Amino acid sequence: MANNPSNVLRGKMGAVWVDDEQWLHVESLDGTINIEYGDIKFLGDQATYKKQTGWNGTGSLTYRKINSRVQNKMANKVKAGMTVRAKIVVKNDDPDVRGTQHIVLNDVTFDSFVLTKLDANAEFITEELPFAFSHFEIVDSIA
Template identity: 35%
Template sequence: MAEIMSSRDAISGSLAECFIIIEGNRYNFMQAINLEAVIEKNKVEVPILGKTGKGNKATGWSGSGSATFHYNTSIFRELLYRYAKTGQDFYFDIQVTNEDPTSTIGRQTVILKNCNIDGGILTKLDADADYLEEDFDFTFDDFEIPEKFKMLEGMQA
């Protein structure tokens, strides 16, 4: 009989922690609603003698992400204001830890390094909204995975 994943090992999306480190200050970014970071491999097509098709070779990567959070902090607006007035850009790290105490796989922590936001909302209102939220897109150029999930039981054949 085939091994199957236990439902307890599906990680709860809301049981995460998010910290942002900006200019030496560490913030518990508890107002985060969602965050996703992806890595994209850069590839080139490689012609190969004797084949009718081309191969593909990875030549590097780039990292990008997006986040949605409650509209209740001015940290990024202040930094964007500084950038607009002085041209002094800012970079920061984002640390996300996923840990569901019901699961058997433990926790995973990923640190996105040298993040740089693409822009942000300066002000907002919505008379019809239950609450306000905002989004920002960002890039990053390095990352670490200091804590990794354990292998699911039965996963390795």
């Protein structure tokens, strides 16, 4: 079978919603599953084997600063000792590819957020939101 460049997914064809609100100013987003393992050893065998004991989800969302949405959503809750939780929906709908990738990240908690930022060397201000999640759903996948 010959290579078909049309089947390569373009990252620019995506959309992101945070708590059902579409964020049009997202530059990049990644969500990663980190697999946790325990060591297994057997008598008479020098090898160390691995067995999955769990997983955790981590990610990062980078966006162009156009408003104070993140600060308004998080600052007062964090200051009051409350955990900020969210749902992030990621959809990649490249019309050149056979199918759509649509993933929902649930129980998202944020590791940090930028409260304020100035940068004389930056043409545009961007901010990063590192996060963790404990549940996910693959709604649609590319064949």
